[in-house]
Amino acid sequence: MSWMLDEQSFCHCCQLLLQWSQQLKDGWSWEGVQGSEDGYLRKTVLRSVVIDSSPVWDLEGSGSQSDTHTSCHSRPDQQGQETEQALCVAPEDGDSVRGDIDDDDDDDDDDDDGVCTVSGGSGQVLQYEYHILFSCSYGTPVLYFRAVTLEGRSLSLEEVWSSVHQNFRLRLQQSPLNTITLQEHPLLGQPFFMLHPCRTEEFMRPVLQAAQNQHRPVNYVLSWLSVVGPLVGLEVPLKYSTLLHPAASLGSTEPD
Amino acid sequence: MADDKDVLRDVWFGRIPTCFTLNQDEVTEREAEPYYLLLPRVSYLPLVTDKVKKHFLKVMKAEDVEEMWLEYEGTPLKWHYPIGVLFDLHASNTVLPWSITVHFKNFPDRDLLHCTSNSVIEAHFMSSIKEADALKHKSQVVNDMQKKDHKQLWMGLQNDKFDQFWAINRKLMEYPTEEGGFRYIPFRIYQTMSDRPFIQKLFRPVSPEGNVHTLGDLLKEMYPAALPNDGEQKRYQVVIHGIEPLLETPLQWLSEHLSHPDNFLHICVIPTPTD
Numbered sequence: 001m002s003w004m005l006d007e008q009s010f011c012h013c014c015q016l017l018l019q020w021s022q023q024l025k026d027g028w029s030w031e032g033v034q035g036s037e038d039g040y041l042r043k044t045v046l047r048s049v050v051i052d053s054s055p056v057w058d059l060e061g062s063g064s065q066s067d068t069h070t071s072c073h074s075r076p077d078q079q080g081q082e083t084e085q086a087l088c089v090a091p092e093d094g095d096s097v098r099g100d101i102d103d104d105d106d107d108d109d110d111d112d113d114g115v116c117t118v119s120g121g122s123g124q125v126l127q128y129e130y131h132i133l134f135s136c137s138y139g140t141p142v143l144y145f146r147a148v149t150l151e152g153r154s155l156s157l158e159e160v161w162s163s164v165h166q167n168f169r170l171r172l173q174q175s176p177l178n179t180i181t182l183q184e185h186p187l188l189g190q191p192f193f194m195l196h197p198c199r200t201e202e203f204m205r206p207v208l209q210a211a212q213n214q215h216r217p218v219n220y221v222l223s224w225l226s227v228v229g230p231l232v233g234l235e236v237p238l239k240y241s242t243l244l245h246p247a248a249s250l251g252s253t254e255p256d
Numbered sequence: 257m258a259d260d261k262d263v264l265r266d267v268w269f270g271r272i273p274t275c276f277t278l279n280q281d282e283v284t285e286r287e288a289e290p291y292y293l294l295l296p297r298v299s300y301l302p303l304v305t306d307k308v309k310k311h312f313l314k315v316m317k318a319e320d321v322e323e324m325w326l327e328y329e330g331t332p333l334k335w336h337y338p339i340g341v342l343f344d345l346h347a348s349n350t351v352l353p354w355s356i357t358v359h360f361k362n363f364p365d366r367d368l369l370h371c372t373s374n375s376v377i378e379a380h381f382m383s384s385i386k387e388a389d390a391l392k393h394k395s396q397v398v399n400d401m402q403k404k405d406h407k408q409l410w411m412g413l414q415n416d417k418f419d420q421f422w423a424i425n426r427k428l429m430e431y432p433t434e435e436g437g438f439r440y441i442p443f444r445i446y447q448t449m450s451d452r453p454f455i456q457k458l459f460r461p462v463s464p465e466g467n468v469h470t471l472g473d474l475l476k477e478m479y480p481a482a483l484p485n486d487g488e489q490k491r492y493q494v495v496i497h498g499i500e501p502l503l504e505t506p507l508q509w510l511s512e513h514l515s516h517p518d519n520f521l522h523i524c525v526i527p528t529p530t531d
Contacts, residue, residue, distance in 0.1 A: 007457075033452060136458045137387045137442075154365050181379070182369050184336065189453035191369050198386065198395075 004139030004201065005220050013221035014041050014132065020222075020243040031131075033187050040187060041132040041221075047233060049163045050123045125150055126163075130234050132221065133186060140200035141221050143228050144185055144192040157182055160193055160232075168231045180232070195228055203227060219244060263513045267497055268418045270297035272343050273353040276308045279327075282360055283320045288312055292353065296416065297340030297497060298517050300381070301326055301333060302371045303414060312358055320360065325368055327357045332367045336380050338516045344495045344524040345446050378410050381518055385409060388442035388519035389428060391458075397428055413517050421517060428519055429512050436468075437461035437508035443521040445479050455479055461508035471510060471523075472503030482525045495524045 005013075014030065018041065021028035032039040131144040147155040147163075160180060161169065183194040204224060211218035222244065226236040271294040278288040291311045295304055309324050326333045328346050333356070337345075347354050363370070371377065385406075389398035398406075405424045412421025431438050441461050444454040455478050461469055475482050475494065483503075484490045493500055496514050507521075515521050 035450065036452075136456065137390045157370075181383075184334065184369065184453060186454070186456065187452060189451060190366055196383075198390070 005134070005141070006139065007134055007136060010134040010141060010221065011037075011039075013219050016219055017041065017222050017225075017240075020240055023243060024237060024239055026237060026240075038187060040134075042129070043234075044127060044129045045234070046125060046127055048123060048125050049233075126155065128233060130229075130232075131185070131192070132225065135197045138197045138200065140197045140204070141224050142197045143195045143225075143232070143234075144183070145194075145232055145234075146190075146192045154191075157193070164232060193232075195232065200224065200228075217244060260513060264422065265418060267514060268298055268421075268517075270340060270497055271295065272297060272339065275353040275355050276305075276311075276326075276358050277355065278312050278315075279357050279359045282312075282316065282358075284315045285317065286315050288315045295339045295343075295354075297338065297343070299339055299413065299416075300337075300377055301335045301339060301342075303374065303377055304339070308358065312360070316360065322361050323363050323370065323372070325359050325363055327359060328355070332364050334368060335371050335377075336369055338518070338522060340497055340516075341446065341522045341524060344498055345448060345526065348493075348495060348498065348524075348526060349529045374414070378414075381410060381413065382406060384518035384520060385428070388515075391440040391442045392428070392431070392438035392519070394439065397430070401427070409517070425517070425519075435462075436466070438511060441474075441507050441511045441521065442515070442519055443474065443507075443511070443523060445475075445482075445523045445525060447479070447482075447525040449527075459507075461506070461511065469507045470503060471501055471505050471507060474507055475503070479525060490528055492525050493528050495526060496521065 018028055018030055020026075026043075027045070028041050028043045030039055031042050126147045126149055128145060128147045133142050133144060134140075135142045147160060149155070155163075157180070164180075180193050180195060182191055184190070185192045204220065204227075207223050208218060208220070210216075222236070222240055225234070226240075229236045274293050274295050276291040276293065278284070288311075291308050293304070293308065295301075305324075305326070313321060326335075328342075331346060333342050333346075343354055386395065386398050389395050401424070408420060408424050411417070412424070438461055440458050443459065444456045446454045457478060459469070459474055459477065463469060471494070472483065482492045482494055484492075494503070496510070501510065501514070511521050
């Protein structure tokens with residue numbers, strides 16, 4: 001059975017996601033294209049990021065992971081946009097990195113929050129803009145994004161790579177078809193980074209199958225976003241799931 | 257009547273006479289002569305303009321040289337579009353040679369993708385081929401090919417080798433006889449009247465009732481404004497590889513014979529010249 005999404009279902013999922021986003025003040029909006037029914041979901045986020053310019057990782061190595069920790073605090077600002085602090089730390093040159101995602105490697109130098117600062121690299125505030133479009137060729141959503149400094153300078157592919165959490169960076173580099181490339185935005189015609197969609201059906205299939213088996217409702221776009229978003233610094237709050245399954249939240253409290 | 261295979265050759269060997277001139281704001285040590293070149297319609301600008309770059313670098317200092325980019329009458333040219341598409345979209349119905357301006361600074365990164373090596377072009381080209389096959393065959397044909405076959409498609413394009421390219425590409429043009437055509441037709445419709453770069457949607461070559469879809473059927477569904485109303489003067493030209501195919505032409509035939517090497521049918525809708 002094919003789990004491909006069609007355009008109508010995509011729009012429907014987006015409209016639902018939009019309603020929940022408005023309730024959670026998560027900042028998504030729908031942008032239409034003039035003269036057609038086409039459009040996309042859009043969200044902008046301000047992030048304080050350390051750009052590291054370390055050389056290419058040694059993928060063969062199995063040394064211990066060095067002092068790497070990413071801490072994300074997000075608080076919505078008055079316009080309902082999230083402001084995230086994301087510190088991406090660069091290990092020492094020449095260190096090799098394990099390929100596993102491992103949360104237990106806290107360095108001795110960590111303070112109580114688990115936040116490390118890096119010796120090299122500069123911290124700056126960047127504006128990330130995320131778009132969710134529909135790919136009719138692959139029957140899946142596709143994530144496009146771009147980042148600019150506050151002065152309006154576009155980030156290069158190398159800089160974007162270096163702001164991806166290094167655990168994800170390794171995974172992405174090993175599977176080039178899930179990689180980040182610079183592409184023309186199909187509706188705006190401007191350069192955006194894109195996460196290639198051709199493997200989406202592979203990882204969505206077990207999610208959709210499980211949901212069907214357990215008679216649970218599932219929003220394709222939301223589930224997909226919760227997988228791919230974090231790869232490129234886009235947080236998807238867990239509270240969305242309580243809106244998707246209102247019956248499942250016991251002793252319900254208002255989302256704060 | 258020309259054999260269908262002749263059409264494939266005519267498409268592959270289409271050329272556009274072009275004149276490259278250096279942007280007058282570039283800092284030069286002496287005056288730069290314009291450079292003339294025949295550009296292959298089916299290739300990509302960075303793949304065929306090495307000689308252009310070398311020619312102009314001779315009159316410039318290294319410190320004044322950044323990534324080269326090309327522009328026509330103020331419009332930055334998108335290198336990831338086939339050359340023939342750029343010409344048909346921006347400069348058809350103008351006097352030849354096509355006049356392109358060469359820049360070495362102020363790269364417009366809000367308009368153009370960077371292209372720092374041939375592997376970027378290869379990745380883009382192969383990505384288009386894979387997307388086209390996703391539409392035509394649910395990716396089955398391209399995924400069944402070996403890596404060396406993929407490489408042969410790229411090398412055929414890069415080295416202008418028609419036979420080498422089509423030895424592999426013919427497999428991408430096959431379909432089960434009982435189907436009557438591909439699953440969906442890979443196409444993109446371009447126009448310059450709005451900001452939207454192109455229209456690309458799902459469209460079958462044959463209707464559920466078994467009717468063969470034509471170019472006119474595609475436009476009626478995707479871009480009805482391109483078609484003339486009854487009795488009206490034709491406001492737009494529908495151009496593929498520099499010609500206007502009859503609207504009655506079956507779309508499946510167009511897809512098999514007038515696609516670009518990336519396996520997409522690139523269709524340009526341009527205003528009819530008034531004079």
